[in-house]
Amino acid sequence: MQGENFINSEGEIKVSFGYQCNSPKGIPFSTPNVRDIRSRSEMPRNGSFSCLSGAALSANATLANTNICNGVIGAEILPSLDSPNSFRRVPSSPSLARLDILSSSLQSSISNLSCSPPSPVYSPDTDSFFLRPLSSPSVTDGLFNGMEVQVAGGAAGEDRVQAVCSEENGWLFCAIYDGFNGRDAADFLAGTLYETIIFYFSLQDRESKQDIARATNGLTTNEYFEYFHDDITVGNKAKTPSRIDSIKYTSAESLMKKTADRKMEVLSDSFRHGVLDSLRRALSQAESDFLYMVEQEMEDRPDLVSIGSCVLVVFLHGDDLYTLNLGDSRAVLATYDGANHMDQSGTLKAIQLTDSHTVDNEVERNRLLQEHPDDSMPVVAGKVKGKLKVTRAFGVGYLKKEKLNDALMGILRVRNLISPPYISTEPSLNVHKVSRSDHFVIVGSDGLFDFFSNEEAVKLVHSYISSNPYGDPAKFLVEQLLIKAAQSAGFSKEELMNIPAGRRRKYHDDVTVIVIILGTNHRTSKASTCV
Secondary structure, three states, rough: OOOOOOOOOOOOOOEEOEOOOOOOOOOOOOOOOOOOOOOOOOOOOOOOOOEEEEEEEEEOOOOOOEEEEEEEEHHHHHHHHHHOOOOEEEEEOOOOHHHHHHHHHHHOOOOOHHOOOOOOOOOOOOOOHHOOOOOOOOOOOOOOOOOEEEEEEEEEOOEEEEEEEEEEOEEEEEEEEEEEEOHHHHHHHHHHHHHHHHHHHHHHHHHHHHHHHHHOOOOOOOHHHHHHHHHHEOOOEOOOOOOOHHHOOOHHHHHHHHHHHHHHHHHHHHHHHHHHHHHHHHHHHHHHHHHHHHHHHOOOOOHHHHHHEEEEEEEEEOOOEEEEOOOOOOEEEEEOOOOOOOOOEEEEEEEEOOOEEEOOHHHHHHHHHHHOOOOOOOOOOOOOOOOOOOEEEEEEHHHHHHHHHHHOOOOOOOOOOOOOOOOOOOOEEEEEEEOOEEEEEEEOOHHHHHOOOOHHHHHHHHHHHHOOOOOOOHHHHHHHHHHHHHHOOOOOHHHOOOOOOOOOHHHOOOOEEEEEEEEEEEEEEOOOEEE
C-alpha cells in the first residue's frame, strides 16, 4: 500500500501502512490508491476480523534514543519490525533471531547484562529471558506454525505502534506502547515484547498439546468409536446388531461425544488461561530485563530511571480477543445490544475491555493507599508521589527501586520514597469471546480519550464506516480530534498543525489509534502514521 499524506504540515514526515484480509474470491479493492497486499492465492480464513485501520499523530518532540542496548534495538531489531509504508510479508523465523541479536550485543557491550541476577527464589518470571535456549521451542510450534506473517510498525512522538498478522493461523497481534519522559521504554517494548510473547506462547502451546494427549488417553476419535464398537462384536465376526445393541451403540456414541465436548471445553478454558498467563509472564520478563539494563546504563544516562511506557496488547486468535494493559490506553468494543445476528439491527454500544490504571480510578487509588499504609502521602496533587497519574506502567524505575531514585538529582528525585514500588507492573488481563453482535474494536492511547468518550469514539467510527465503506476510520478519528483540539485552542486545524511538535503538546498528546473490523465482511482499510 502506498503512503498517503493526509495532513499537510511543514517539516513533518508522513507514512502509512494498512491491512486487508485476503478475500477468498480475490475481490479487488475499490479505491485507486489502495492495493491488495496479499497474494491472490487462496488461503483459508481462520480468523474473525476482516481488516484493520490505524492512525498516529505526534505532539511531543522527542529523539529516538536508539543507543539503548548498544544501539542494537534501533539499528537492527526495530528496522526489521517497522514497515511504515506498508505491511511487509516476512517468514516466520524458526527461532527468536531478533532476541538472539540483542542477547549477543548485550553480552559484548554490557557486562553480565544478558544474565540479570535471579531473584532469591527461582521464578520463571524473573529468570533472565536471554539465558533461555532461544532456538527451542521455535516460533513454528502450534499456532505460530505458518509460512509467513505480515508486519508493520512505526513511531509517533513517544508512542510506538505494532501490528502482526497471520491469516493462515487465524491470529492478529496489535500493540500500542505509550511512552513518557522519553521513548526508550517504548522502543525497548517494540523491539522485544512481541518475540518474548511468542516464546512463552510456544511453551504454553507445547503444554496444551500434552494436556490434550492426556485428556484423550492417547486415543483418536476413530479409536474411540472402535472402542465402543468392540462391545457389539464377537471375536472377528460381527454379530447382527439387535435393537438393544443399536441403542447401546448410539448411546455410547452420544456419551463419547458429550464427554469429548466437556473435555475440549475444559481444555479450551485451560488454553485461554495459558495465553493470558503467557502474556503476563512475557511482560514481567521484559520489565525485568529493561530495569536491569537501566541499572547498567544509568551512570551515563540517569534520565533512563524516569522513562516508562503504558502498554496495551490486543491478541485476536480465532474468536477469542485477548487484552493486556498497563496504564490508561484503552480497547473499546462496539457491539450491538439485542441485535439480530443476521443484520446487526440493534443499538450499538461501547464496552471498555481494559481497566484504566490512574489515580482518578477509585479502585486504583484505594489499592495504592492500602499497599502503602506507612506512607501518609502516596498521592500528591493527583499524582503518584506527585509524579505520575498512572498507577501501573512499564519501566519508570525511580518509583519502583530506591537505588534508581537515588540516581536522580535535585527536584527530579522523589522525596520520602518510603515503601517502593509505588508503580505496579501487574497488568489487567481479559479475554472476550467475539460474537456476531460485535462490530469493531477501537484500540487507542490516552491521547484519543482526552477528547472523546468511549461512546463518542464508537459513534464516530460507526457513522463514518456506514457512509464510507472503503474509507479509513482511524484516520477519520484523528482528524476529528485535531478539529476538536483546534477549536478548544481557538485555532483552525491548519494553524494547529503548523505549531511545531513539542509546543503542540500544550494542545494535544501523542495519539495512536487502531480500528479492527470484526467479522468476515471484506472492506478496504488503510493505516496512517504521522510522525
